[in-house]
Amino acid sequence: xxxxxxxxxxxxxxxxxxxxxxxxxxxxxxxxxxxxxxxxxxxxxxxxxxxxxxxxxxxxxxxxxxxxxxxxxxxxxxxxxxxxxxxxxxxxxxxxxxxxxxxxxxxxxxxxxxxxxxxxxxxxxxxxxxxxxxxxxxxxxxxxxxxxxxxxxxxxxxxxxxxxxxxxxxxxxxxxxxxxxxxxxxxxxxxxxxxx
Amino acid sequence: xxxxxxxxxxxxxxxxxxxxxxxxxxxxxxxxxxxxxxxxxxxxxxxxxxxxxxxxxxxxxxxxxxxxxxxxxxxxxxxxxxxxxxxxxxxxxxxxxxxxxxxxxxxxxxxxxxxxxxxxxxxxxxxxxxxxxxxxxxxxxxxxxxxxxxxxxxxxxxxxxxxxxxxxxxxxxxxxxxxxxxxxxxxxxxxxxxxxxxxxxxxxxxxxxxxxxxxxxxxxxxxxxxxxxxxxxxxxxxxxxxxxxxxxxxxxxxxxxxxxxxxxxxxxxxxxxxxxxxxxxxxxxxxxxxxxxxxxxxxxxxxxxxxxxxxxxxxxxxxxxxxxxxxxxxxxxxxxxxxxxxxxxxxxxxxxxxxxxxxxxxxxxxxxxxxxxxxxxxxxxxxxxxxxxxxxxxxxxxxxxxxxxxxxxxxxxxxxxxxxxxxxxxxxxxxxxxxxxxxxxxxxxxxxxxxxxxxxxxxxxxxxxxxxxxxxxxxxxxxxxxxxxxxxxxxxxxxxxxxxxxxxxxxxxxxxxxxxxxxxxxxxxxxxxxxxxxxxxxxxxxxxxxxxxxxxxxxxxxxxxxxx
Numbered sequence: 001x002x003x004x005x006x007x008x009x010x011x012x013x014x015x016x017x018x019x020x021x022x023x024x025x026x027x028x029x030x031x032x033x034x035x036x037x038x039x040x041x042x043x044x045x046x047x048x049x050x051x052x053x054x055x056x057x058x059x060x061x062x063x064x065x066x067x068x069x070x071x072x073x074x075x076x077x078x079x080x081x082x083x084x085x086x087x088x089x090x091x092x093x094x095x096x097x098x099x100x101x102x103x104x105x106x107x108x109x110x111x112x113x114x115x116x117x118x119x120x121x122x123x124x125x126x127x128x129x130x131x132x133x134x135x136x137x138x139x140x141x142x143x144x145x146x147x148x149x150x151x152x153x154x155x156x157x158x159x160x161x162x163x164x165x166x167x168x169x170x171x172x173x174x175x176x177x178x179x180x181x182x183x184x185x186x187x188x189x190x191x192x193x194x195x196x
Numbered sequence: 197x198x199x200x201x202x203x204x205x206x207x208x209x210x211x212x213x214x215x216x217x218x219x220x221x222x223x224x225x226x227x228x229x230x231x232x233x234x235x236x237x238x239x240x241x242x243x244x245x246x247x248x249x250x251x252x253x254x255x256x257x258x259x260x261x262x263x264x265x266x267x268x269x270x271x272x273x274x275x276x277x278x279x280x281x282x283x284x285x286x287x288x289x290x291x292x293x294x295x296x297x298x299x300x301x302x303x304x305x306x307x308x309x310x311x312x313x314x315x316x317x318x319x320x321x322x323x324x325x326x327x328x329x330x331x332x333x334x335x336x337x338x339x340x341x342x343x344x345x346x347x348x349x350x351x352x353x354x355x356x357x358x359x360x361x362x363x364x365x366x367x368x369x370x371x372x373x374x375x376x377x378x379x380x381x382x383x384x385x386x387x388x389x390x391x392x393x394x395x396x397x398x399x400x401x402x403x404x405x406x407x408x409x410x411x412x413x414x415x416x417x418x419x420x421x422x423x424x425x426x427x428x429x430x431x432x433x434x435x436x437x438x439x440x441x442x443x444x445x446x447x448x449x450x451x452x453x454x455x456x457x458x459x460x461x462x463x464x465x466x467x468x469x470x471x472x473x474x475x476x477x478x479x480x481x482x483x484x485x486x487x488x489x490x491x492x493x494x495x496x497x498x499x500x501x502x503x504x505x506x507x508x509x510x511x512x513x514x515x516x517x518x519x520x521x522x523x524x525x526x527x528x529x530x531x532x533x534x535x536x537x538x539x540x541x542x543x544x545x546x547x548x549x550x551x552x553x554x555x556x557x558x559x560x561x562x563x564x565x566x567x568x569x570x571x572x573x574x575x576x577x578x579x580x581x582x583x584x585x586x587x588x589x590x591x592x593x594x595x596x597x598x599x600x601x602x603x604x605x606x607x608x609x610x611x612x613x614x615x616x617x618x619x620x621x622x623x624x625x626x627x628x629x630x631x632x633x634x635x636x637x638x639x640x641x642x643x644x645x646x647x648x649x650x651x652x653x654x655x656x657x658x659x660x661x662x663x664x665x666x667x668x669x670x671x672x673x674x675x676x677x678x679x680x681x682x683x684x685x686x687x688x689x690x691x692x693x694x695x696x697x698x699x700x701x702x703x704x705x706x707x708x709x710x711x712x713x714x715x716x717x718x719x720x721x722x723x724x725x726x727x728x729x730x731x732x733x734x735x736x737x738x739x740x741x742x743x744x745x746x747x748x749x750x751x752x753x754x755x756x757x758x759x760x
Contacts, residue, residue: 013401013402015396015397015398015399016396016397017397018313018314018393018394018396018397018398021313021392021393021396021397022313022314022317022389022390022392022393025388025389025392025393025419025420025423026385026389028420028423028424029385029388029389029423029424029426029427030427031424032423032424032425032427032428032431033427033428033430033431035428036427036428036431036432036461036464037431037435040435040446040457040461043454043457044452044453044454047452048451048452049451049452123438123442123443123444124442124443124444124445126445126451126452127445127451127452127453130438130439130444130445130446131446134434134435134438134444134446
């Protein structure tokens, strides 16, 4: 293409990273899925024909929420460590993120166990059960997928396969984790504050 | 450039491999494991054309059944399966795959890139879509379930719940519908992510956003729109499956669930979906019309703005499919007005295409013929759309054949016509051979005549009160002649499509050699040999205007002097 006469424009040609753009696109798509489930939840608040109602059985999971939101901070700190090449600190913070995520998912498991075996609320009990388990379950599924990804990266880190050259990929993955945390803020607000 | 088959002469051993006995197997294996955007694009389009024939055959069965009053050619259950599968096939397995196939093939070439941003995700997405389609069609034999009930999905392509709930649709037919579309939907989502990342991150030097070919712009808008429109359908289908398999109550009116919320969720997906299909068709027209009018596109920035505008407005019009369910007058008024608003950016586009043709040196080759027919038909489709957007008018004609005529004017008159135009236009690039113009003109005129016989007449039979999705009708309704005419038009279209399929195959072996640039076009894909080499561009291209090949061909008068 050298025969093209050169126009006055001769500048550097920076473009956004494809990883970031791809992950942001995925997040936009996922947001739409969550939006539909949130709309269904809000639409059916108080429409159940039989109990139990959210007021009777739901407890606000404050400790869980603090753990999950802190994991966004620890993963952010981990991102900064890998940029500087401090792999030990990165591994520690990354492991802490996984631990916080595990505490969250364990807390959800305990909550569901109580709801099912003590309160007798299942997905087929009433509209509240249907919308609650699907919305919170959809989020929990995302946490589990995130935890699998985080754990894989931790294993690669421990075996020495991750270094500062991978910091951008790590940050792209961290975007997903931040998204999972941000969605929890919405789910928490809708389920435990508005709907209760 | 034609002799440039490797980037640097002598750098590779290009002697052809020896013929081995398993050559066919190797060739097949090559296509299955490929991550090349060009091969995947071809796979998408071939897959789409195959299902175009299947979906077309289903339409022919529908028209054969409706050709005469009190007809019992097929059973009522079979009839329901046919119109459900026809709609589902044409939207998800034909429209989406062919248009995303074009995007796969053309976007990297048009922006001067080596491949898509995520080649393996690209292959994964294609195979997901392909398996989704196979799963849908497996329902013909697998849908009977344990109790021998069901068959292929028979609930309409919109699958309105609670009709599609377990008590009303036994067997596994609806499960096949939901699961296959979830699978195909994830494939579509992957491709959309890929296209967005490709266009944002892989443009060649100098390809600023406002220098991208309009087809690339439209695919960026469409992919962005796909991200937020396919996903609500996936979410709603997951809810439907929760109801059907886990005993949930999302759409269960007996447990307090709503009978209309599925409609909202479905049309929040379904209406923008129409724009997901028609915007790439706009992109095709915006590439072909300038080349065959020998003029640069008129009002490029307005075209871009109108595309983005259409995408935005399309997100807020879904309930115009639901005027008859009894919404409040405020909601009705909102959706009437938002729907009419779509007419403004689309009108801008039509004016710009006409202004591009105006005063041009027009060549009526087959691609241009299809595009000109598209202009007229899309205008009429838009006008009947404005009519239907008026709520009281819609109360009269809702679910009538007038609606069927309106949306087939969009889906066939605009989208399919432009898909044909695109295949005639880019076939030489993909295969290195021209398609036969004689057969092409036969195809065009037969299809045009058949199209108008069928769908013009459908408007009238709709005015006379014939509802959609009915199995048959009594002889004294006054619809007899019109229905026969519609069916005859349908079969003329079928003959035209068969001619087209023959042309595709015949030209692959017997077509004229195309050369790099048979149409004297201006976008980057015509700068490289046909078919393009695996690596696309021997050297990374650099562009300075919206028509890089014009600059190359006319160094004394390059475009960038005029593009501020």
